[in-house]
Amino acid sequence: MKNTDTKLRTQLLSRLLPVSAEVDIAIAGGSCTGVFAAVTAARLGAKCAIIEAQNRFGGTMTAGQVCYWHSLFNSDYSSQIITGLTQEVIDRMAKRGLIEFWKEKNPHWYVNLNTEELCCELDEMVIESGVLPFLHTRVADVLTSGEGTYVDGVIIAGKDGLSVIKAKYFIDATGDADLVRFAGGKVWRNSELQTSTTCVKFSRWPREIMAENRIGRMIHAAKEKYKMPEGVIWGADCCCSNTYMFAGTNIPLLDSSNQKELTEIEIESRRQMRAVADIVGEAGYPRPVIEAVPSLAGIRESCHIHSLYRITLDELFSGKVFEDAAGKGTYRSDVHRRDPPGTLFRYLDGTEILLTPCEPAYKRRWRNASLPTPPYYTWPLRSQIPVKFRNLITAGRMIDADAGAYGALRVMVNMNQSGEAAGNAVFRALDAGKNIPELVKTRNHSMQEIN
Numbered sequence: 433m434k435n436t437d438t439k440l441r442t443q444l445l446s447r448l449l450p451v452s453a454e455v456d457i458a459i460a461g462g463s464c465t466g467v468f469a470a471v472t473a474a475r476l477g478a479k480c481a482i483i484e485a486q487n488r489f490g491g492t493m494t495a496g497q498v499c500y501w502h503s504l505f506n507s508d509y510s511s512q513i514i515t516g517l518t519q520e521v522i523d524r525m526a527k528r529g530l531i532e533f534w535k536e537k538n539p540h541w542y543v544n545l546n547t548e549e550l551c552c553e554l555d556e557m558v559i560e561s562g563v564l565p566f567l568h569t570r571v572a573d574v575l576t577s578g579e580g581t582y583v584d585g586v587i588i589a590g591k592d593g594l595s596v597i598k599a600k601y602f603i604d605a606t607g608d609a610d611l612v613r614f615a616g617g618k619v620w621r622n623s624e625l626q627t628s629t630t631c632v633k634f635s636r637w638p639r640e641i642m643a644e645n646r647i648g649r650m651i652h653a654a655k656e657k658y659k660m661p662e663g664v665i666w667g668a669d670c671c672c673s674n675t676y677m678f679a680g681t682n683i684p685l686l687d688s689s690n691q692k693e694l695t696e697i698e699i700e701s702r703r704q705m706r707a708v709a710d711i712v713g714e715a716g717y718p719r720p721v722i723e724a725v726p727s728l729a730g731i732r733e734s735c736h737i738h739s740l741y742r743i744t745l746d747e748l749f750s751g752k753v754f755e756d757a758a759g760k761g762t763y764r765s766d767v768h769r770r771d772p773p774g775t776l777f778r779y780l781d782g783t784e785i786l787l788t789p790c791e792p793a794y795k796r797r798w799r800n801a802s803l804p805t806p807p808y809y810t811w812p813l814r815s816q817i818p819v820k821f822r823n824l825i826t827a828g829r830m831i832d833a834d835a836g837a838y839g840a841l842r843v844m845v846n847m848n849q850s851g852e853a854a855g856n857a858v859f860r861a862l863d864a865g866k867n868i869p870e871l872v873k874t875r876n877h878s879m880q881e882i883n
């Protein structure tokens with residue numbers, strides 16, 4: 433659309449549509465990432481609204497039923513590197529006994545949270561901090577000015593039909609960069625998107641079939657009959673409940689930022705959930721029963737923004753501490769692939785493990801043994817700032833990272849911090865009356881890189 437058209441459209445829609453709210457900061461998407469962004473900015477004093485398409489906050493963790501948060505510690509567990517709202521949620525959930533800690537020190541697993549009660553905890557945090565919540569509400573479009581560099585408002589679709597939320601600054605925490613894309617920002621995709629896996633809660637799940645990958649072999653044996661694509665399978669007892677969360681559906685190649693493909697992911701996920709229950713039943717166990725179908729498919733990856741700085745695995749795992757570090761982490765690079773099916777793990781100590789279904793794990797080094805293991809990694813806030821915009825920042829899985837770096841950054845203890853960093857940065861911009869990119873030293877991509 434030409435700039436004059438965009439200007440006219442903005443003027444027209446602003447006149448036609450009612451205004452639902454006028455705030456300092458509007459946050460699109462209410463997973464823990466979006467909630468932490470909103471709560472951070474609101475506690476600092478900004479008037480915030482959060483817009484979430486689902487009936488609850490928490491995103492992949494609540495609506496998607498993924499229950500684990502990874503380590504909050506440095507590589508040798510000598511100090512805690514992640515605190516903030518992640519620790520606050522852990523403490524709040526622990527008060528009610530809704531959390532289980534992993535027994536031994538482990539770089540991968542740390543806590544298992546009750547995902548249903550987490551919805552209630554996040555409601556409380558949003559309300560206590562004075563954030564204006566919009567549930568069952570989707571950001572459907574964007575109003576821009578300044579030749580598309582400034583976002584004036586988001587058009588939301590909810591029970592009252594279409595309306596506008598106006599704000600001085602915006603945070604895109606929609607996972608699929610909806611706000612950036614609607615505002616005309618360009619996005620890119622890794623050559624192979626990580627496989628989607630939708631989690632399901634089963635009752636009557638026979639725990640013993642998780643040992644020695646027996647369930648993996650059952651699915652492998654029935655893969656032709658049930659048309660089951662192969663991939664890594666895992667699961668966990670749901671915290672403080674008798675149900676079992678099973679993460680064993682595999683939907684490769686489809687892109688959740690595309691409406692048609694997202695619909696296919698949802699329907700294919702449910703077909704595979706039932707197939708798994710049938711396969712287990714046919715193996716002689718009482719057939720497991722689907723107890724809860726998530727209202728969000730398990731999306732590991734879709735598009736990434738063109739930001740002020742693309743982070744690569746080599747740089748991330750070198751342990752470089754960026755001047756504008758947005759967060760710290762130690763989670764391994766964890767890339768779910770279709771071909772060969774399975775997962776490639778890369779570790780900060782330079783080793784890697786390739787897991788292929790029903791094959792022995794393959795271990796080797798990906799980095800020279802002479803290089804030291806860094807205590808943790810950091811990523812720059814610049815990787816969350818989309819080029820072109822003055823008052824828009826992102827948080828969450830649309831981060832500008834290559835496939836390997838994204839494999840590490842995508843987990844929730846990191847994405848939570850990206851939310852807090854975005855909330856903090858936008859408050860600083862608001863307070864100083866600055867454009868967001870002015871907060872960091874920038875290295876702008878050339879237009880050639882972006883196109």
Ligand SMILES: Cc1cc2nc3c(=O)[nH]c(=O)nc-3n(C[C@H](O)[C@H](O)[C@H](O)COP(=O)(O)OP(=O)(O)OC[C@H]3O[C@@H](n4cnc5c(N)ncnc54)[C@H](O)[C@@H]3O)c2cc1C
Pocket residue numbers: 460461462463464465466483484485486490491492493495498499500501502569570571572605606607608610628629630631679728729730731732827828829830842843844845847
């Ligand atoms: C099967 C699976 C297992 C995983 N296991 C783990 C694990 O054990 N531990 C871990 O830490 N990480 C795990 N991950 C990764 C992690 O869950 C995600 O990478 C992370 O939650 C992404 O967070 P996000 O906030 O960017 O996106 P999302 O969680 O996808 O949140 C986006 C939110 O925005 C909302 N939204 C989207 N579009 C709009 C719109 N237009 N308007 C309004 N709202 C909108 C959505 O409803 C959603 O609430 C797993 C992922 C999968 C799929």
